[in-house]
Amino acid sequence: MREHGAMVVNALGRRVPSSIADREQVPYRGIDVHRPEGRRWGPTVASAADYPADGDKRLPDLRAALEACGLRDGMTISTHHHLRNGDGVALAALEAAREMGVRDLMWFPSASFPCHAPVTELMDDGTVHHIEGSMNGPLGAYCSAGRMRGMGVLRSHGGRWQAIQDGEVKIDVAVIAAPTADPFGNATGSRGPSACGSINFALADSLYAEKVIVVTDNLVPFPCIPWQVQGNNVDYVVEVESIGDPAKIISGTTRITRSPDRLRTAEMIARMIRDAGILRDGFSFQAGAGGIALAFVGFLKEMMREAKVRARFVRGGSTRYLVDLLQEGLTDYILDGQTFDLAGVESIAGDPRHVPTSPFTSYNHHGKGNFASMVDVAVLGATEVDLNFNANVVTHSDGRLLHGIGGWQNCLFSRCTVLAVPSFRDRLPVIVDEVTTITGPGELVDVVATERGIAINPRREDLLDALAGSDLPIRPLEEIKAEVEALCGGAPERPAITDDPVAVIKWVDGTVIDTVYRVESSSPFGS
Amino acid sequence: MNQARGSGALHSAQAGRRGEKVRSDLHVTFEPATTGGIEVVVDSRVALYYGRAIHEQVEALVRLHGIEHGRLQITDAGALPFAIDARVRAALVRAGARPAPLGRARHPPDRVPKDRLRRSRLYIPGSDPKLMTNAGLYGADGIILDLEDSVHPDEKDAARWLVATALRDLDFGAAERMVRINQLPAGLDDLDVVLAVRPSLLLIPKVESAEQVREVSARVDACVADQGDEVDVWLMPILESARGIEAASEIAAASSRVAALTIGLEDYTADLGVAKTPGGEESAWARSRLVNAARAAGCQAIDSVYGDIADLEGLERWGRRSRAMGFEGMGCIHPSQVPVVHRAFAPEPREIERALRVVEAFEAARAAGRAVVALGSKMIDPPVVDRALALVARARRMGLLEDQREDGQG
Known part of the structure; x- marks a missing residue:
């Protein structure tokens, strides 16, 4: 079963395991308290003498490549989510491993999607032992039900880089899906029939994994220009007919929400940014592809035009809404983490001001700084927020795994972090006394924006002062909570959750911030 | 003998909505019984959190209707208590129970001046609880809970309960609490339910004569007298036909409760047999006639709605022309229209x-x-x-x- 050491209490008062299997864990100690020691992890030194001088590293198929990598029982195999719900490579790699008769793999995806649901069968038959990465839908349900043999570990995008470079996770074989590559292994996501924009979620794996396989359905003669993954880090290249379903890799177009509540919330956030004086020449913001975030960009754009200000850079999840800003001259650069729609893919391929970034440059906490803390405003979501502004993005209120962390934890370091949430979903209030799983500490959450008003973290006196003259509905979080509970017929009952850990949530510095427990009853919520 | 004060035997009945796409609503099935007490079975998306609360609320409502035996099956998609209340009432009344008292409004309105600001009135279908909950957040001068055109004929009775419990329980903030009743005579029955929970203004559709307004006014007088305290309930007749426009002056003067006249352009243009155009030339005379009649009677003239919710620029143009013609406001069919209408009706x-x-x-x-x-x-x-x-x-x-x-x- 899921071996773990004694449960200890961390700095947020949450119980976390002191060790997982044989790996000792550091309980969360507070923001910027824990410091890493030692040197970065590195793979074995390779010699060009062992690689073909003509640069042709091709093997006929994935199985041949996995065999050449020496894949065996108990190893760690990594894949990446830049093909999102259209990914055909992760499953193909794991299925090739099953055919080889390999067992007890640790699967280390940068994120998982509904298309990866069949991995539950590979866990049932013993091919995969456990997952360290995001688990949603059927995978989340599988883990939450206690069916996974090992302890799940959820990390942010930055935390994944940190765990790899610190040697916390040693990747034996990385399998990188590449929309375009050459036989040497240079690879990019910006071109090809399965173009997805950036593939930099795989960058850490290419640098630190013992063996690296590039899988492509668009092989070009050397050199693949420009490359995002460098062939000098790649062991083998496999050409396949298709790496995935382009229709599910990229949405043709992303659309702004029509929900009046979400539009209202988005507009209030934009007005807040303006009224607080954050909207000024040279500012920066990050907004993803969620409904409220996209609408926020729309409102902000109007205000930027009106105030005649220009951003120095914007970060995303890029979509046509960010691309429009770039083309209209309302921002100098897009620093792109991942690319969500066709307009984004075209822009990243053709516009040098649209720059692919990596979790290293954007998010890694164990580096010499990162971009996330330089962003003026980040608009994020959450499933629950408590009165201390602690927030949950990974579990539903019944304790079941629901979402991965993505870049969420990393983005909390922006100068003004806004959680945009509905005040209730169905009948369930989003503002609670205590969140089910702390994914981010309240000290880093500056604003909670709901359709019923905006709550500013009392720690941010500067922000409260800056907004003193604003006509926005700025209200204490307690007041919004009480109003919603009156509407919903009182505070919800808290469902019983077991004390049997199934997964842990890592903080950006590798410490354990909270624990996810086995859930007994099947949830009435759809996945 | 099964129960329910003087209403004879009960039969099985249902109310509400269920299905994969339904949110914030519920479905109720009631089966009468002669023994065994009240059995409530709850299947809910939020059972873990509110299962017990739903159970208790439903059982109390059944007892309030004087029913001692029977089985209720609740299929709930995260409905708020006001919606649960309304759907259970609808099912029980459909089953033959006598309507139970609603209780008092939790957020009763302040007294509303006859000439209050009425730039925007936001239409909310009386059949969808999801749209009602946050209706007060968008800054509209008035919220209209609609019992007429947006409600299917088979759902009129259920919508009446929903509008009533929404008016009783929800806080619409500074917005004027309005109800569009059905065309008479059905609209008079609506009054019996909704007046108990203090709407501030009633819209009467398809008015063609002063007599129709007097009928409503008299029913309001009677109900308000029953309530004991002094309440203003204003009327806004909607003129939607050539005859209605011809009778505009007498309709405006039919009762001291008439605070405003408004026009329904879809029906009016259909009555003329002409197309409704973006410029509105075909209704220019009718609208001017209405403005004049309203002003002559000392009440407000309020314009129709703008039907294309994607075209906010067209809406603003329409609103500016309306204001220039003498209208003081217009209807909104989507919250995004509200700020545009306010801008259009604001003086430069x-x-x-x-x-x-x-x-x-x-x-x-x-x-x-x-x-x-x-x-x-x-x-x-x-x-x-x-x-x-x-x-x-x-x-x-x-x-x-x-x-x-x-x-x-x-």
Whole structure:
């Protein structure tokens, strides 16, 4: 079963395991308290003498490549989510491993999607032992039900880089899906029939994994220009007919929400940014592809035009809404983490001001700084927020795994972090006394924006002062909570959750911030 | 014998909605019984959190209807308590139970002046609880819970309960609480339910004669007298036919409760047999006629709705023309229309500035005991002063004047 050491209490008062299997864990100690020691992890030194001088590293198929990598029982195999719900490579790699008769793999995806649901069968038959990465839908349900043999570990995008470079996770074989590559292994996501924009979620794996396989359905003669993954880090290249379903890799177009509540919330956030004086020449913001975030960009754009200000850079999840800003001259650069729609893919391929970034440059906490803390405003979501502004993005209120962390934890370091949430979903209030799983500490959450008003973290006196003259509905979080509970017929009952850990949530510095427990009853919520 | 004060035997009945796409609503099935007490079975998306609360609420409602035995199956998609209350009532009344009292409004309105600001009124279908919950957040001057065209004929009774429990339990903030009743005579039955929970204004559809308004007014008088305390309930007849427009003057003067007249352009143009165009030339005369009749009777003229929710620029153009014709507001069918309508019906800054100068000159003349008001070298006629006073008062109510002063100081 899921071996773990004694449960200890961390700095947020949450119980976390002191060790997982044989790996000792550091309980969360507070923001910027824990410091890493030692040197970065590195793979074995390779010699060009062992690689073909003509640069042709091709093997006929994935199985041949996995065999050449020496894949065996108990190893760690990594894949990446830049093909999102259209990914055909992760499953193909794991299925090739099953055919080889390999067992007890640790699967280390940068994120998982509904298309990866069949991995539950590979866990049932013993091919995969456990997952360290995001688990949603059927995978989340599988883990939450206690069916996974090992302890799940959820990390942010930055935390994944940190765990790899610190040697916390040693990747034996990385399998990188590449929309375009050459036989040497240079690879990019910006071109090809399965173009997805950036593939930099795989960058850490290419640098630190013992063996690296590039899988492509668009092989070009050397050199693949420009490359995002460098062939000098790649062991083998496999050409396949298709790496995935382009229709599910990229949405043709992303659309702004029509929900009046979400539009209202988005507009209030934009007005807040303006009224607080954050909207000024040279500012920066990050907004993803969620409904409220996209609408926020729309409102902000109007205000930027009106105030005649220009951003120095914007970060995303890029979509046509960010691309429009770039083309209209309302921002100098897009620093792109991942690319969500066709307009984004075209822009990243053709516009040098649209720059692919990596979790290293954007998010890694164990580096010499990162971009996330330089962003003026980040608009994020959450499933629950408590009165201390602690927030949950990974579990539903019944304790079941629901979402991965993505870049969420990393983005909390922006100068003004806004959680945009509905005040209730169905009948369930989003503002609670205590969140089910702390994914981010309240000290880093500056604003909670709901359709019923905006709550500013009392720690941010500067922000409260800056907004003193604003006509926005700025209200204490307690007041919004009480109003919603009156509407919903009182505070919800808290469902019983077991004390049997199934997964842990890592903080950006590798410490354990909270624990996810086995859930007994099947949830009435759809996945 | 099964129960329910004087309503005879009960039969099985259902109410509400269920299905994969339904959210914030529920479905109720009631099966009568003669023994065994009340059995409530709850299947809910939020059972873990509110299962017990739903159970208790439903059981109490059944007892309130004087029913002692029977089985209720609740299929709930995260409905709020006001919706649960309404759906259970609808099922029980459909089963033959006598309607139970609603109780009092939790957020009763302040007294509403007859000539209150009515730039925007937001239509909310009376059959969808999800759209009602946050209706008060969008800044509309009025919220109309609609029992008429947006409600399927088979659902009229259920919508009545939903509108009533929404008015009783929800806080619509500063918005005027309005209900559009059904065309008479069915609309009179709506009144029996909704007046208990204090709407501030009733819209009466398809009015063609003063008599229809008097009927509603008399029913309101009777209900309000029953309630014991003094409540203002205003009426807004909707003229939607050639006959209605011809009778505009007598309709406006039919009752002292008539606060405004409005027009329904879809039905009106259909009655004329002409197409409704973006420019609205085909209804220009009818709308002018309505403005004149309303002003002659001392009430407001309010315009129809703009049907294309994607075209906010067209809406703003329409609104500006409406204002120029003498209308004081119009209907909204989506919250995104509300700020656009408010902008369209706001006086231009230049107009406000000029009016302020006229008012200032008027006050200076009065202080100096002069009968003649002059602005620079020009003499100002009394109607100009009156219009300026009215415009300044209106701008102040819209919150436009304070802003200007702040800007001026800043």
